[in-house]
Amino acid sequence: MADVVSGLDSFSSDPGLTEDEKNTLFVLRARSAGLTFCGCAHAVYLCNLVHSLRCFIKSHTANRDSIASEENGQLCVGILGMGHMGKQLLLSLLEMTLIKPSHIKVSTRRPESVDFVQMGVECFFDNRKLAAWADVLFLCCLPSHLCEVCCELHSHLSKHCLVYSFISAVPVTRLTTLLRHNFILKPQYSFVACDTADLWLSCTHLTTALTHPLLIEASCPLTMSGGISLGMNWVCAVLYTLLNICTSACLGSSDALFLINSLFKEKWTHDMDLNAQHLIRASYACSLLKEEPFPWISLTDAQTKETPLQRFLSSNKSMQQCISAAYKSLLEKPLKLHN
Numbered sequence: 001m002a003d004v005v006s007g008l009d010s011f012s013s014d015p016g017l018t019e020d021e022k023n024t025l026f027v028l029r030a031r032s033a034g035l036t037f038c039g040c041a042h043a044v045y046l047c048n049l050v051h052s053l054r055c056f057i058k059s060h061t062a063n064r065d066s067i068a069s070e071e072n073g074q075l076c077v078g079i080l081g082m083g084h085m086g087k088q089l090l091l092s093l094l095e096m097t098l099i100k101p102s103h104i105k106v107s108t109r110r111p112e113s114v115d116f117v118q119m120g121v122e123c124f125f126d127n128r129k130l131a132a133w134a135d136v137l138f139l140c141c142l143p144s145h146l147c148e149v150c151c152e153l154h155s156h157l158s159k160h161c162l163v164y165s166f167i168s169a170v171p172v173t174r175l176t177t178l179l180r181h182n183f184i185l186k187p188q189y190s191f192v193a194c195d196t197a198d199l200w201l202s203c204t205h206l207t208t209a210l211t212h213p214l215l216i217e218a219s220c221p222l223t224m225s226g227g228i229s230l231g232m233n234w235v236c237a238v239l240y241t242l243l244n245i246c247t248s249a250c251l252g253s254s255d256a257l258f259l260i261n262s263l264f265k266e267k268w269t270h271d272m273d274l275n276a277q278h279l280i281r282a283s284y285a286c287s288l289l290k291e292e293p294f295p296w297i298s299l300t301d302a303q304t305k306e307t308p309l310q311r312f313l314s315s316n317k318s319m320q321q322c323i324s325a326a327y328k329s330l331l332e333k334p335l336k337l338h339n
Contacts, residue, residue, distance in 0.1 A: 026198075027197060029201065030197040030198050030199075030200045030201050030226075030227070031191060031197065031200070031227065031228070033200040033201055033203045034197065034200035034203070034226055034227065034228050035189060035228065036084070036085065036088055036203070036206070037200060037203045037206065037209055037210070037215060037219060038187075038189065038219045038224070038228055038230070039085065039088075039089070039166055039187065039189075040088055040089055040092040040206060040210065041092075041210055041215075041216070041219045041331060042187055042219070042221065042230070042234070043089055043092065043093070043138065043164065044092050044093065044096045044097055044210065044331065045327055045330055045331060046136075046164070046185070046238055046241070047075065047077060047093060047097050047099060047136065048096075048097055048098075048330055049238065049242065049263060049330070050075055050135075050136065050162070050241070050242070050245065051074075051075040051097065051098065051099060052263055053242055053245055053246070053259060053260070053263060054074075054075055054245065056259045056262060056263070057245070057246070057249050057251065057259060060251075060255065060259060061249065061251070074099070074100060074103045075099055075103060075135050075136060076103050076105075076133055076134050076135045076136070077093060077099055077103060077104045077105075077134060077135070077136050077137075077138070078104075078105050078106070078107065078130040078131070078133060078134030078136070078137045078138065079104070079105075079106045079107075079138045079140060080106075080107050080108075080127055080130060080131075080137060080138065080139050080140060080141055080149065081107075081108060081139065081140035081141035081142070081145075082106055082108035082110070082113065082114050082123075082140070083140060083141075083142070085140045085166050086106070086108070086138070086140035087114075088206055089138060089140060089166075090104065090106065090114075090116060090121065091116075091206060091207060092206060092207065092210060094116065094119060094121070095207040095210075096207065096210055096331075100120070101116075101119045101120030101121045102120045102121075102122075104121050104122075105121065105122045105123070105124070105130055105133060105134070106121060106122070106123045106124075106130075107123075107124060107125055107126055107127050107129070107130040108123060108125060109125055110125075111123040111124050111125055127149060127152045127153060128152055128153070128156045131152075131153045131156040131157050131161065132156045132157075132158075134161055135160070135161060135162065136161070136162045136164060137153075137157070137161055137162070137163050137164065138164045138165075138166065139163060139164065139165040139166060139167055139175075140166050140167075141167065142167075143167055143168060143169060143170055146167055146170060146178065147178065150175075150178035150179050153179060154178070154179045154180045154181065157179065157181050159181075159183065159248075159296075160183065160244075160245075160248040161181075161183065162183050162184075162185065162241060163175070163179065163181060163183065163184045163185070164184075164185045164186075165184060165185070165186045166187075170186075171186065171188075172184055172185075172186040172188075172299075172300050172303050172304065173300060173304060176300045182298040182299060182300045182301075183241075183244065183299055184299055184300060185234070185237055185238070185241065185299055185303075186303065187230055187234050188230070188231065188233070188234070188303075189228055189229070189230055190228070190229050190230075190231075191227055191228060191229075192227055192228075192229055193227065194225065194226065194227040196218075196225060196226050196227070197226055197227035199214065199215065199218060199225075199226050200215075200218075200226055200228075202215070203215065210331065211331075211332070213328075213332065216327075216328050216331045216332060217328065219331075220324045220327050220328060221234055221235050221324075221327065222235060222320050222323060222324050223324055232310055232313055232314065233302070233303045233304075233310065234303070235313065235323060236302055236303075236307055236309045236310050236313065237299050237302045237303050239260070239274070239279075239309060240279070240297040240299060240302045240307075240309065241299065242260050242263070243256060243260065243279060243294050243297060244296060244297055244299075246259060246260065246293070246294065247293045247294050247295070247296055247297075250293055251293060252289070252290055252291035252292060252293060253276055253288050253289070253290060253291075253292055253293065253294050254290035254291070256293070256294055257273070257274060257275060257276065260274060261273045261274055263326075264322065264323070264326045266326075266329070272318060272319060272322055276288055276294075277308065278308060278309055278312045279294065279297075279308060279309050280294065280295065280297075280308060281308060282308070
């Protein structure tokens, strides 16, 4: 188990600090631990959802050669960058998902420094190779390396590769331009004043913390606490991600809705099911045939513009509660959707 702030010298105690400086350092340490925890928890949640949906699609379309040829619906996850966040993310995916180590690959400037090789994770320094292979690609590199990395990636990313960025201070619109890609998720965390930020300091060992009900509750995207917030756009983008995966598998709109609703079926009743008008413009939804796939949704637009789904979720507290319950259930019992 790893300390989530280990190796971060700026958070080490200094006996020469004033009380105000110590208080500031305490807040920064709590925020750093909170961001690491929430970033990993949300990534685990996303990967479990995507992996489960791919398994559902494989089962639902077992007679289609294009889907049946995929190895057990396994999700291929790439991590670009093995700094603090990359290492914590890798540990979280290995411990908290059913993704096989052989289906996780890492590209880092120092592959010899990654100590997960013995677990079956392949490590190398080839960003192009990683981009061409991955279904989900996590960007954990430094902002100063972004332009160089994007130049390497943009001609090797398939349209259906989901890029998930942890690069701070770089908005999704900028990433879209640099990568020439619009299937990008970028959690945009913000800080708010509160008296409970110290709860994140209990995240000393990440994989243990990821099973703690209080911390899971605090990290729930629609109701986050502990001084960190995320917002509804990320939740909408996750649901649109699932929709795009169904579209890339050439599923009709009826089948896509059935499978996506199946992921959450334990947490909402039949009248809570998502329908086409919740996801796309009403005029388009009314003309969409059951066997016709949904249109491809730009995640960049989903995170920066008002969408039908955002309007629906904003006005429907019951659906928000169901999504929150599904999040907590999946992190508390990460294997449930895969049985």
